[in-house]
Amino acid sequence: MATVHLQADHRRFTGGEKTLRVDGGTVGELITELERRYPGLGPLLTDGASVAIDGELIPDGIFEKVDASTEVYFVAPISGG
Amino acid sequence: MPRTHALRTQVQCTVNGDEVDFLCADETSLLNALRDELGLTGVKEGCGTGDCGACTILVDGKVNCACLMFAPEAEGSSILTVEGIAQGDELHPLQQTFLEGAALQCGVCTPGFLVAAKALLDENSDPTETEIRYALAGNLCRCTGYDKIIRAVQEAAVQLNGASK
Amino acid sequence: MTVTENPRTYKYVGTRPVRHDGLDKVTGKARFAADLDMTGQLRAALVRSPHAHARIVSIDASKAEAMPGVKAVVTGADFADLDPTHPEFDMAVNLMARGEALYNGHVVAAVAAVTAAQAAAAAAAVEVDYEPLPAVLTIDEAIAKGAPIANTTNRTLFSGDAEPSNLASVNEFGRGDIEAGFEAADIIIEREFRTAAVHQGYIEPHACVADCGQDGKAVIWASSQGHFAVRSKTAAALGWSTDRIKVIPAEIGGGFGGKTTIYLEPVAVLLSQKAARPVKLVMSREEVLRATGPAPATKITAKIGATNDGEITTLQSTMYFDNGSTKGFSALTGAMSVASYKLPNLELHAIGTVTNTARSAAYRAPSAPQAAFAVETLIDELAQRLGVDPIDLRLQNAVVEGDATAMGMPHPKIGFVETLEAIKNSDHYNSPVPEGAGRGVATGFWFNIGEQSSATVNLNEDGTATVVTGSPDIGGSRASMALMAAEELGLAVDRITPIVADTESVGFTDITEGSRATFATGMAVVNACRELIEELKQRAATIKSADVERVEWVDGAAVIEGEDRLTIPEITAMAKNTGGPLTATASLNAAGAGPSFAVHVADVAVDEETGETTILRYTAAQDAGTAIHPSYVEGQIQGGSVQGIGWALNEEYIYDSNGVMENAGFLDYRMPVASDLPMIDAIIVEVPNPSHPYGVRGVGETGIVPPIPTLANAIAAATGVRMTSLPMSPPRLLAAITGGADG
Numbered sequence: 007m008a009t010v011h012l013q014a015d016h017r018r019f020t021g022g023e024k025t026l027r028v029d030g031g032t033v034g035e036l037i038t039e040l041e042r043r044y045p046g047l048g049p050l051l052t053d054g055a056s057v058a059i060d061g062e063l064i065p066d067g068i069f070e071k072v073d074a075s076t077e078v079y080f081v082a083p084i085s086g087g
Numbered sequence: 088m089p090r091t092h093a094l095r096t097q098v099q100c101t102v103n104g105d106e107v108d109f110l111c112a113d114e115t116s117l118l119n120a121l122r123d124e125l126g127l128t129g130v131k132e133g134c135g136t137g138d139c140g141a142c143t144i145l146v147d148g149k150v151n152c153a154c155l156m157f158a159p160e161a162e163g164s165s166i167l168t169v170e171g172i173a174q175g176d177e178l179h180p181l182q183q184t185f186l187e188g189a190a191l192q193c194g195v196c197t198p199g200f201l202v203a204a205k206a207l208l209d210e211n212s213d214p215t216e217t218e219i220r221y222a223l224a225g226n227l228c229r230c231t232g233y234d235k236i237i238r239a240v241q242e243a244a245v246q247l248n249g250a251s252k
Numbered sequence: 253m254t255v256t257e258n259p260r261t262y263k264y265v266g267t268r269p270v271r272h273d274g275l276d277k278v279t280g281k282a283r284f285a286a287d288l289d290m291t292g293q294l295r296a297a298l299v300r301s302p303h304a305h306a307r308i309v310s311i312d313a314s315k316a317e318a319m320p321g322v323k324a325v326v327t328g329a330d331f332a333d334l335d336p337t338h339p340e341f342d343m344a345v346n347l348m349a350r351g352e353a354l355y356n357g358h359v360v361a362a363v364a365a366v367t368a369a370q371a372a373a374a375a376a377a378v379e380v381d382y383e384p385l386p387a388v389l390t391i392d393e394a395i396a397k398g399a400p401i402a403n404t405t406n407r408t409l410f411s412g413d414a415e416p417s418n419l420a421s422v423n424e425f426g427r428g429d430i431e432a433g434f435e436a437a438d439i440i441i442e443r444e445f446r447t448a449a450v451h452q453g454y455i456e457p458h459a460c461v462a463d464c465g466q467d468g469k470a471v472i473w474a475s476s477q478g479h480f481a482v483r484s485k486t487a488a489a490l491g492w493s494t495d496r497i498k499v500i501p502a503e504i505g506g507g508f509g510g511k512t513t514i515y516l517e518p519v520a521v522l523l524s525q526k527a528a529r530p531v532k533l534v535m536s537r538e539e540v541l542r543a544t545g546p547a548p549a550t551k552i553t554a555k556i557g558a559t560n561d562g563e564i565t566t567l568q569s570t571m572y573f574d575n576g577s578t579k580g581f582s583a584l585t586g587a588m589s590v591a592s593y594k595l596p597n598l599e600l601h602a603i604g605t606v607t608n609t610a611r612s613a614a615y616r617a618p619s620a621p622q623a624a625f626a627v628e629t630l631i632d633e634l635a636q637r638l639g640v641d642p643i644d645l646r647l648q649n650a651v652v653e654g655d656a657t658a659m660g661m662p663h664p665k666i667g668f669v670e671t672l673e674a675i676k677n678s679d680h681y682n683s684p685v686p687e688g689a690g691r692g693v694a695t696g697f698w699f700n701i702g703e704q705s706s707a708t709v710n711l712n713e714d715g716t717a718t719v720v721t722g723s724p725d726i727g728g729s730r731a732s733m734a735l736m737a738a739e740e741l742g743l744a745v746d747r748i749t750p751i752v753a754d755t756e757s758v759g760f761t762d763i764t765e766g767s768r769a770t771f772a773t774g775m776a777v778v779n780a781c782r783e784l785i786e787e788l789k790q791r792a793a794t795i796k797s798a799d800v801e802r803v804e805w806v807d808g809a810a811v812i813e814g815e816d817r818l819t820i821p822e823i824t825a826m827a828k829n830t831g832g833p834l835t836a837t838a839s840l841n842a843a844g845a846g847p848s849f850a851v852h853v854a855d856v857a858v859d860e861e862t863g864e865t866t867i868l869r870y871t872a873a874q875d876a877g878t879a880i881h882p883s884y885v886e887g888q889i890q891g892g893s894v895q896g897i898g899w900a901l902n903e904e905y906i907y908d909s910n911g912v913m914e915n916a917g918f919l920d921y922r923m924p925v926a927s928d929l930p931m932i933d934a935i936i937v938e939v940p941n942p943s944h945p946y947g948v949r950g951v952g953e954t955g956i957v958p959p960i961p962t963l964a965n966a967i968a969a970a971t972g973v974r975m976t977s978l979p980m981s982p983p984r985l986l987a988a989i990t991g992g993a994d995g
Binding site: 112122123127128129130131132133134135136138139141168169170172173178182185186187188189191192193194195196197198201216217219220221223224225226227228229230231232233234235236237238 | 268270271273274275277278279280281282283284286287289369452453454455456457503504505506507508536537726727728881883884886887890891892893894895917918919923924925926927929931932934
């Protein structure tokens with residue numbers, strides 16, 4: 007279980023909800039649960055996107071552990087020049 | 088079968104103090120001759136139109152873009168490229184100040200800058216910042232913003248003047 | 253000059269040694285890709301579309317193939333047939349058209365011949381039958397109702413739409429209540445901004461040599477920001493497995509994001525395979541400008557609200573970024589870069605378009621400079637209207653640790669306030685504005701990224717060390733790797749040789765981009781050194797018959813029980829007696845990249861007769877976290893500043909009505925030269941990144957973000973004219989001054 011913060015883009019899947027409590031012990035499990043609840047949302051969260059966990063940007067972090075106090079932000083892909 | 092390319096011209100000249108000769112088609116640029124026939128790949132091609140200065144060389148002491156000269160025009164001349172700036176193991180003060188002053192990043196424009204800056208200091212041993220900036224205005228650098236290049240030339244001038252006193 | 257809150261002092265980190273690759277670069281010995289020649293090598297030339305958009309009806313290469321010296325011809329039919337959903341589809345189609353030419357300059361065929369002149373002649377003899385199609389050249393044309401489709405393979409990202417579209421992406425970010433924010437505002441300012449496409453402008457044109465052997469494997473010598481990416485992209489374009497391709501990095505003559513993708517290597521490999529000889533392929537400058545790189549053109553509307561007390565209550569912006577011929581993330585990153593102010597109410601719409609112009613590529617802090625032009629101009633106007641110092645207004649609203657970015661995630665530890673204060677306290681900002689001149693300030697932000705890196709550290713028999721990484725060095729990063737290794741091992745920096753190894757000699761490493769090399773690859777180097785030190789302590793314990801628990805590593809030596817000392821050369825000399833060679837490898841996917849903020853100030857004079865802007869003084873402050881090699885940190889700040897200055901004042905892609913770039917050369921695509929500029933005073937601010945062992949944030953990107961609004965704000969101060977379109981070139985500025993509106 008963790009607190010998940012979604013982008014405005016994602017909210018069309020959640021009926022406008024932007025902050026959710028989601029079951030799961032890893033980021034990947036959170037995504038699976040979100041996809042189950044809101045079909046179509048999962049690919050937006052996995053395709054090249056990064057996560058920020060408690061303020062730290064983690065690339066490709068689907069196996070990162072989360073718990074009830076974790077704040078997870080799904081952020082758009084960031085690259086650079 | 089008919090011949091498919093023209094006879095080549097022999098060119099004799101002095102490059103970095105050595106007498107050399109090579110064969111080239113009349114339309115070959117001096118840049119390509121230096122790189123392909125003589126292996127002097129320190130002379131870079133950035134544009135091929137004389138706008139970037141990466142192929143700057145001295146021909147009889149004068150600054151030229153090697154890409155704007157036909158190779159046969161070099162007949163009988165004395166050419167200096169970046170490969171000829173150091174005296175044996177001893178770097179030219181400009182090479183030393185570029186290194187110590189971090190006046191290069193990717194380094195592809197560096198040979199042209201060194202040759203152009205040497206030409207400036209050969210003629211004007213104590214240039215102002217503005218004179219340096221105008222003397223190097225034919226050389227493009229996209230990495231450094233020129234700041235450290237200008238400072239390295241200023242520092243080399245100080246060293247050269249100190250050595251001559 | 254360095255402003256630091258970094259309490260730690262280091263022996264090597266923060267010093268300025270001569271870079272290890274420097275000698276070769278000042279003597280002309282350094283080998284860039286175009287400098288390499290292989291025995292039996294052929295030269296290749298590309299056939300490019302003269303149309304902005306056309307169906308390729310047929311390609312007849314029979315005349316070309318019969319010409320003297322010609323050994324191979326390839327077309328789109330020779331390449332892997334990727335599905336449009338493949339992540340490398342757009343890259344692959346961009347380097348060789350399939351069915352349709354999508355922009356003027358799109359490659360449709362390639363020829364290899366014995367000489368370059370023969371290849372060029374044969375390329376001109378390839379007969380391509382085109383059926384011209386309607387072309388879309390600008391953002392406005394792309395979004396117009398009933399517009400022709402620029403690229404029929406494009407579907408709007410994540411929309412679920414099955415129909416082709418000229419919209420690459422449509423995204424929205426926000427928080428709070430935008431309407432309430434405007435209601436709470438005493439001052440509201442709204443403007444529309446436009447910027448032209450610009451090029452990264454690296455001095456070295458793209459180049460590679462490929463040699464495909466009888467065993468079906470290929471070796472590629474390439475100039476790129478990431479040779480592992482060259483391998484994976486080449487493999488994708490050819491439908492090969494990666495083990496068939498070895499990429500050897502040549503020196504790279506500038507990239508700035510433009511060499512994160514590839515254009516040539518798969519073409520050279522196929523030509524080499526067909527001809528059974530090595531093939532060298534080098535672009536001309538005209539090809540570079542016509543068909544590689546540009547950063548997106550934009551159209552941005554922005555509306556900002558603030559109270560009379562200077563609290564910014566709200567920001568609303570719609571940002572169009574043109575990706576050129578294929579989809580991309582440019583609009584998304586532009587919107588995401590709005591992250592410098594608290595902005596309790598925020599609404600951002602980011603729309604990426606597709607047009608029949610060259611496929612855009614990343615350019616240093618991709619999309620942030622265009623977004624900053626809009627936001628930082630409005631903030632300057634707010635300060636002007638409120639009658640407050642523009643730095644004070646920014647300090648009042650500046651984000652600090654824990655404040656939200658555009659995406660909502662909180663900022664980690666950042667140094668924005670410190671960077672603003674560094675300019676506020678600078679000699680420049682405290683000197684009077686010269687008579688007749690105007691002063692402008694603006695700020696910039698970039699996230700920076702982590703990603704995957706590997707490093708191997710080998711200790712040699714004599715106690716010298718080799719640091720092996722897979723990060724191409726585009727601005728002095730080898731020296732930084734050596735400095736961090738020196739600090740860890742306690743070994744003099746000139747006893748360490750940092751090298752960039754090929755794809756078969758070091759572990760996978762992502763592209764040098766996003767200011768990540770010194771951060772992430774540096775972290776891998778540090779980890780490898782730390783593992784090596786544990787091994788060195790073990791060896792010392794063996795030599796001295798001591799308990800390893802009693803061995804400490806102090807200043808380059810193992811100290812046993814506080815007194816007996818063994819140096820690295822003493823331990824390496826006995827390596828064969830104590831367990832063999834001393835080597836350690838570390839790999840990681842680096843988390844915790846630290847954002848970097850920059851603040852610039854410029855004094856400019858504008859000639860009201862010609863519209864020419866002269867920069868009288870320029871100072872740039874940036875948070876580096878920790879400057880590993882301060883000279884090259886300053887170099888990044890100065891170089892980024894001047895690229896931004898060029899973007900602001902002169903650089904632009906000019907297309908005719910047929911989509912032909914009219915200024916595809918350095919004479920007409922006018923980049924800054926030395927005589928255009930003053931010295932660029934660089935102030936390094938050091939607020940260490942807690943996620944890096946030395947506090948590194950990465951410094952490559954942010955420097956290009958502030959210059960455009962800095963100069964626009966300075967020009968406004970000097971002339972009273974607010975420029976809202978780029979470039980602010982003399983004719984445009986003159987028109988704006990004389991007409992009283994933006995030209």
